[in-house]
Amino acid sequence: MRRWWGGFLGFLLLPATALAAGGHEVFSWFQLLLPNVPQYVPSAIMIAVLLVAISAASFAGKKPADMVVPEARFTFRNLFELIVSFLMTLAEDIIGHKAKTYIPLLATSFIFILFCHLSYILFIAATIIIIFLIIITTTSILIIVTTRKMQQIYII
Numbered sequence: 087m088r089r090w091w092g093g094f095l096g097f098l099l100l101p102a103t104a105l106a107a108g109g110h111e112v113f114s115w116f117q118l119l120l121p122n123v124p125q126y127v128p129s130a131i132m133i134a135v136l137l138v139a140i141s142a143a144s145f146a147g148k149k150p151a152d153m154v155v156p157e158a159r160f161t162f163r164n165l166f167e168l169i170v171s172f173l174m175t176l177a178e179d180i181i182g183h184k185a186k187t188y189i190p191l192l193a194t195s196f197i198f199i200l201f202c203h204l205s206y207i208l209f210i211a212a213t214i215i216i217i218f219l220i221i222i223t224t225t226s227i228l229i230i231v232t233t234r235k236m237q238q239i240y241i242i
Contacts, residue, residue, distance in 0.1 A: 169197060 120128055144163065156164055173193050177185035 169193070
């Protein structure tokens with residue numbers, strides 16, 4: 087259930103995030119709630135609130151000693167540790183011993199670009215699935231209606 091809500095919330099935030107990134111005037115759920123406020127303001131506030139909520143949910147009830155040892159299952163923390171360690175070794179190979187000073191900038195840029203591309207791919211996939219479901223639904227309705235009409239014609 088938790089994964090479903092996260093995907094639904096991400097789908098609702100896609101137009102606002104695109105507008106906050108400097109896109110064209112597109113539909114945003116925030117323009118219905120706050121019509122006189124520029125769209126990037128509630129988008130930025132929503133993204134900040136989500137980041138704080140996700141951080142609080144991930145660290146809730148954990149002691150600092152427990153957070154040193156990674157969990158056995160795959161989590162977002164493990165994913166980000168994998169990405170940062172990959173970037174750290176790549177930066178040390180290219181930049182050298184001063185790589186630790188540039189890692190925050192490189193990791194932020196890499197993760198931002200990665201998730202922008204992934205959200206676009208998920209948006210396209212969701213659009214294709216919705217179109218497919220609409221086609222299936224209308225086709226099944228047409229089949230039901232035509233079979234009922236044919237039954238009425240042959241019964242009379």
